[in-house]
Amino acid sequence: MTFDYTCHGTCSRSITVDVNENDGTINSVSFLGGCNGNLQGISALVKGKKIDEIIPVLKGIDCNFKGTSCPDQLARALESIEEQL
Numbered sequence: 001m002t003f004d005y006t007c008h009g010t011c012s013r014s015i016t017v018d019v020n021e022n023d024g025t026i027n028s029v030s031f032l033g034g035c036n037g038n039l040q041g042i043s044a045l046v047k048g049k050k051i052d053e054i055i056p057v058l059k060g061i062d063c064n065f066k067g068t069s070c071p072d073q074l075a076r077a078l079e080s081i082e083e084q085l
Contacts, residue, residue, distance in 0.1 A: 003084070005077035009068045012039065015077045021085055024051045026078075034070050042071060051078045 005015045012034030018027040026046050031039040046054050055075045063069035068076075 001085075003077070003081050005073070005080060007033075007070070007073045009066050010034065010063065010070050010073050012070045012073065015074055017074075017077055017081060019051065019081055019085070024082070024085060025049070026051060026054065029074065031070060039070055042074065046074070051082050054078055055082070 001021045002016060002018045005017065007013055007015060012031040014032045016028075016030045016032075018029075019025065020027060026049055029043040029046055031043070042058075055078050057075075058071040059075035059079075061069045061071045061075075063072075
């Protein structure tokens with residue numbers, strides 16, 4: 001199942017996450033905007049992992065004292081997805 005999340009406070013504008021709704025495994029993640037190489041790396045690292053495994057790792061990461069970051073926004077997106085599953 002595919003979910004779209006609008007980012008807040010980051011260079012990336014949105015995140016699209018494809019999740020296996022049966023077991024909560026992340027199939028793919030893509031960011032619109034942001035630091036392309038870094039976000040490709042994050043996407044590759046979370047692929048195949050469970051949502052509940054990724055949230056605590058990424059949540060709370062801060063970028064330049066913004067109070068959030070692209071990884072933090074991904075964690076928030078995953079929390080939203082988890083609520084919907």
